[in-house]
Amino acid sequence: MGASIPKGGGDTSRLDTVYRDTAWSRLAAESFDVVVVGGGVTGAGAALDAATRGLSVALVEARDFAAGTSSRSSKLFHGGLRYLEQLEFGLVREALHERELMTTRLAPHLVKPVPFLYPLTHRGWERPYVAAGLALYDTMGGHSSVPAQKHLSRRAALRMFPSMKPDSLVGAVRYYDAQADDARHTLTVARTAARYGAVVRASTAAVGFARESDRVVGVELRDTETGAQATVRAGVVLNCTGVWTDDIQELSGGRGRFQVRASKGVHIVVPRGKITGDAGLILRTPTSVLFVIPWKNHWLIGTTDTDWTLDLAHPAATRADIDYLLERVNEVLVTPLTAADIQGVYAGLRPLLAGESEESSALSREHAVAQVVPGLISIAGGKYTTYRVMAADIVDAAAEELPRRVQPSCTDRVPLLGADGYFAMRNQIDTLAADYGLHPHRIRHVLDRYGSLIRDVLDPGLDEANLLDTVPGAPDYLLAEIRYAVTHEGALHLEDVLTRRTRISIEYPHRGVDCAEPVAALAGSVLGWDRRTRSREVKAYTDRVAAERASQDRLDDAAADEARTAVPEVRGYL
Structure with a gap:
């Protein structure tokens, strides 16, 4: 250059x-x-x-x-339905406008509409109350390209979400928000x-x-x-x-x-097959709300909202956090989830403006x-x-x-990289599939991660056919994506690739350990790692996963933080 x-x-x-x-x-x-x-x-x-x-x-x-x-959120572009109840109309209006910009103009390849069910639990007053709030939600951001609210009987709601207990709702309202891979x-x-x-x-x-x-x-x-x-x-x-x-x-x-006050939010990730539903859920809890969010082949369930005063770089989920999420979601599920069903866990910190309230969810x-x-x-x-x-x-x-x-x-x-030309290329999925010898479903997956930059990602596979193979142990991703992470996306370490350029660290039961060696071999071949460096990267990543698993068995924040921070930073001069 x-x-x-x-x-x-x-x-x-x-x-x-x-x-x-x-x-x-x-x-x-x-x-x-x-x-x-x-x-x-x-x-x-x-x-x-x-x-x-x-x-x-x-x-x-x-x-x-x-x-x-920014890699540990609920992965939603949303107006914040519960902020309507807090009368934060300006914030909701602003957020809904941004959601519309992202889904239609600025990042349609990355930000996608997603349906949610709002279960109703009281007869009479609740449906008109929720309808009025959602009517504001549908209109206050200006023109919206997502469908408006739709009211459902209990039977219709259960057809849309069969995994819900019939006695956990009297009806529901379907509405739309949007989601994205935040990282x-x-x-x-x-x-x-x-x-x-x-x-x-x-x-x-x-x-x-x-x-x-x-x-x-x-x-x-x-x-x-x-x-x-x-x-x-x-x-x-x-x-x-x-x-x-x-x-x-x-x-x-x-x-x-x-x-700034840090509030910890924990999410758990379970396989899509553990819950049967065609939409996400938003559930009231005693202090906040709980989301059950469709996420590719998984569901994201979260979040908690508690003060965090320990290590800011590596907030740790505790056994108590995980048990809380399981307890809350199991209140409405026909078949309860268990800790064995969880494939991934992540914790992030919200940077809230410090206020007088002692409840972080009220800030x-x-x-x-x-x-x-x-x-x-x-x-x-x-x-x-x-x-x-x-x-x-x-x-x-x-x-x-x-x-x-x-x-x-x-x-x-100003559209983000990959947005220009995305809609045209979405119409060319079959042609792209033929060009690269891949299934159209695979092309769609890559297109929704890179948009119109898809050829930059896949073209090296025309010269090195193995790059169009899937990642060993993580078949949702192609080896070409690993290469692109280090040639174009600034990844410098194995954890950068497995936790942010891809989401392998939360989407598979092994949390990336089973594919650490082949991913390190490919990334290292581009970054010039020798055998010693590659081994060090693999060890650093597997140690990180072990520390995260250990922290998730601890009952309180202090013990979880101690377990998680026992592993040194992969960047040696932090």
């Missing part, structure tokens, strides 16, 4: 090792209008927003893109930012700030793979680090105008933007669905600190 990264277009979205090396040189040598710290969806969104306004942008992430909250979506936002000229780099930690008088004018960086250090100059720095917001604020010497999902010290702006709160609005808000705030006029946000008209 030469000595420098092109300013935009072409291969700038190919996050390979050449790009990575050149990005480091640019960070050390150049001054950027905006430096974004944090490679979750808000940080990636801010980088894209700023780049498409014509600003020079750098995005740095200490671990992997989406390594924190893949976040990565695509970051790559789209690179496509428009941003320099994006994972495994790059902010360890300090450069100051001139009382103003932040840059970020001191450490490469968490090599330990190398550099300072990147910035017109303004954006702190988009989610649950690490307070840590970055303290690093700057400022306290900030708000603090607002609104977001806030504030200057910490001159030259440093933080954003916190919000929800995944509204990441684009959050990004625009923090770049608006940044624009006030830059010495030139900044264009307004245009990301509502």
